[in-house]
Amino acid sequence: MRYIIIGGVAGGASTAARLRRLDEKANILLFEKGAHISYANCGLPYYIGDVITERNKLFVQTAASFKQRFNIDVRVLSEVISIDATQKKVTVKNLLTEEMYEESYDKLVLSPGAEPLRPPLEGIDTQGIFTLRNVTDTDKIKHYVKQFPKGRAVIIGAGFIGLEMAENLHHLGMQVTIVEMGNQILAPADFTIAALAQQHLRSKGIDLRLKTIVAGFNKTNNNINVLVKDEDPIEADVVILSIGVKPDTKLAASAGLTIGNARGIVVNEYLQTSNADIYAVGDAIEFVNPITGNTMPTFLAGPANKQGRICANNIVLGNHQKYHGAINTAIVKLFDLTVAVAGVASKHLAAAGIKHLTAIVHSGSHAGYYPNAQQMSIQIVFSPTDGKLLGAQVAGQDGVDKRIDILSSVIQRGSTIYELTEFEHAYAPPYSSAKDPVNMIGFVAENILQNRLKVVPWEKTTQLNGDDILMDVRTKEEFESGHMHGAINIPVDELRKRLHEISKEKNIYVYCQVGLRGYLAQRILVQNDFINVNNISGGYYLWKQCTQETELINLPVTA
Numbered sequence: 001m002r003y004i005i006i007g008g009v010a011g012g013a014s015t016a017a018r019l020r021r022l023d024e025k026a027n028i029l030l031f032e033k034g035a036h037i038s039y040a041n042c043g044l045p046y047y048i049g050d051v052i053t054e055r056n057k058l059f060v061q062t063a064a065s066f067k068q069r070f071n072i073d074v075r076v077l078s079e080v081i082s083i084d085a086t087q088k089k090v091t092v093k094n095l096l097t098e099e100m101y102e103e104s105y106d107k108l109v110l111s112p113g114a115e116p117l118r119p120p121l122e123g124i125d126t127q128g129i130f131t132l133r134n135v136t137d138t139d140k141i142k143h144y145v146k147q148f149p150k151g152r153a154v155i156i157g158a159g160f161i162g163l164e165m166a167e168n169l170h171h172l173g174m175q176v177t178i179v180e181m182g183n184q185i186l187a188p189a190d191f192t193i194a195a196l197a198q199q200h201l202r203s204k205g206i207d208l209r210l211k212t213i214v215a216g217f218n219k220t221n222n223n224i225n226v227l228v229k230d231e232d233p234i235e236a237d238v239v240i241l242s243i244g245v246k247p248d249t250k251l252a253a254s255a256g257l258t259i260g261n262a263r264g265i266v267v268n269e270y271l272q273t274s275n276a277d278i279y280a281v282g283d284a285i286e287f288v289n290p291i292t293g294n295t296m297p298t299f300l301a302g303p304a305n306k307q308g309r310i311c312a313n314n315i316v317l318g319n320h321q322k323y324h325g326a327i328n329t330a331i332v333k334l335f336d337l338t339v340a341v342a343g344v345a346s347k348h349l350a351a352a353g354i355k356h357l358t359a360i361v362h363s364g365s366h367a368g369y370y371p372n373a374q375q376m377s378i379q380i381v382f383s384p385t386d387g388k389l390l391g392a393q394v395a396g397q398d399g400v401d402k403r404i405d406i407l408s409s410v411i412q413r414g415s416t417i418y419e420l421t422e423f424e425h426a427y428a429p430p431y432s433s434a435k436d437p438v439n440m441i442g443f444v445a446e447n448i449l450q451n452r453l454k455v456v457p458w459e460k461t462t463q464l465n466g467d468d469i470l471m472d473v474r475t476k477e478e479f480e481s482g483h484m485h486g487a488i489n490i491p492v493d494e495l496r497k498r499l500h501e502i503s504k505e506k507n508i509y510v511y512c513q514v515g516l517r518g519y520l521a522q523r524i525l526v527q528n529d530f531i532n533v534n535n536i537s538g539g540y541y542l543w544k545q546c547t548q549e550t551e552l553i554n555l556p557v558t559a
Helices: 010-022 041-048 063-070 135-145 160-171 191-203 250-254 301-317 346-351 400-412 417-422 437-449 458-463 476-480 492-501 516-526 539-552
Strands: 002-006 027-032 073-076 078-084 089-094 100-104 107-110 114-116 129-131 152-156 175-179 207-209 214-220 223-228 234-236 238-241 245-247 278-280 285-288 330-334 337-343 357-364 375-382 389-396 469-472 508-511 533-536
Touching (some): 002 010, 010 027, 010 301, 027 063, 027 078, 041 135, 041 160, 078 250, 107 301, 129 135, 135 238, 152 160, 152 223, 152 234, 160 238, 160 330, 175 234, 191 207, 191 330, 191 375, 191 389, 191 539, 278 301, 330 400, 337 400, 346 375, 357 437, 357 539, 375 400, 389 417, 400 417, 400 437, 417 437, 458 533, 508 516, 516 533
Parallel strands (some): 002 107, 027 073, 107 278, 129 238, 152 175, 152 238, 175 207, 469 508, 508 533
Antiparallel strands (some): 078 089, 089 100, 114 245, 214 223, 223 234, 330 337, 337 389, 375 389
């Protein structure tokens, strides 16, 4: 058998290696139009920022080592420019010699990846403006920024790569501005979690400009002027375009393969394209999201590597292993804060018309009596009928990766919030509490689902009228250090003795610092015949973070 793989990074390289492990006698060719294969794409920003200091550590394999270990004919700087699906041939261009030649295949695997979005803005080809996709881009950026050790960097786009680049250029001593057209960073997250991250970025000296549209670029002297709609230009020494990527489907489309609504290569559950002898993996494909039922691409290395293994299994052993899709589990380090997501955010579920409930907790990363416990925020969304977990987001300093992996597993298996309440974790004071934050978010969700806890979002505080009671159940000292406008203070420990001060005829909205005391107050009130009692989700802490962000970006608030 003769197998050809087009694209030699995560999906393509993992497919090729698995093919060899399954079939020692096969003839395997891997074409990569870039100069490198099998490199750590996710590590590129950290190499630019001198966190990773040895360039060679970015490479899992080189073309030579891949050939030696797996006996695979790897051809870098070789671009496949066309596919003849009828004759089962590809036409290849050697980018060094310009030579054109053909190779035949029995089975073909496409792994062309994604390409950075580069809008047709005036001056976008100005020197000093970069996108980051591969090692060659990385080398160019690293060489260029060395000329400006205390210079100014503008990152356009506040997704995962843009934020990692912001941190790493800041690490080099540069003044960093992030320009984002949307009203928050990290589009896969909800505003509540994004607001925590935005406050942290601002505290580190990052100039974060949301709801800001870039109109073009020009160069004056040694400066790049980033032209911004309705604002003064931003001066920069280097600009990184990080406004997103799109599946690279040019080759697939020209070969007559089906391209889907999400503009990716359509594959079936066996990662087979519309042509039975052509498979596809990685950033270029689209498939059904197991939560929303809509087709989508996933631009993550983890799924691409797993797809490569499944794809090779199906090619060699026959279509027997199904790919069940990805739930887009991802994580990013933002200075001292870590933010992670899995599944689908509340805002995206709402856009898809999927009914859901939301719960949020702020818990310690480990036992509070053990030194250095840090606050961790977890938000989940779940089905209002059966409690099926649909999405999760975590922000904190320590242990975020551990919790998102647990929550991701529950989402991926289609399990419910009830599993979270019974999840058995490894407990010792340095690592967790007897009730882990995963348990705590499960308890809150269970209480909501069983109508023991009625929550309203922080935005609801903007819609209260004069007949509503806004009650702060924290201590007097906490209240006096800062509280929501219009709130009265009845500490939860005094509540039972002061019930006579509260009207049973009015809507009551209670809050504490993070939610727990508010829940206790709500239970006291409900069981004393107060009818309409609501707990403001996330407490004063979340309200303060979110209101500060909405005021900074002049964002209208709607519940």
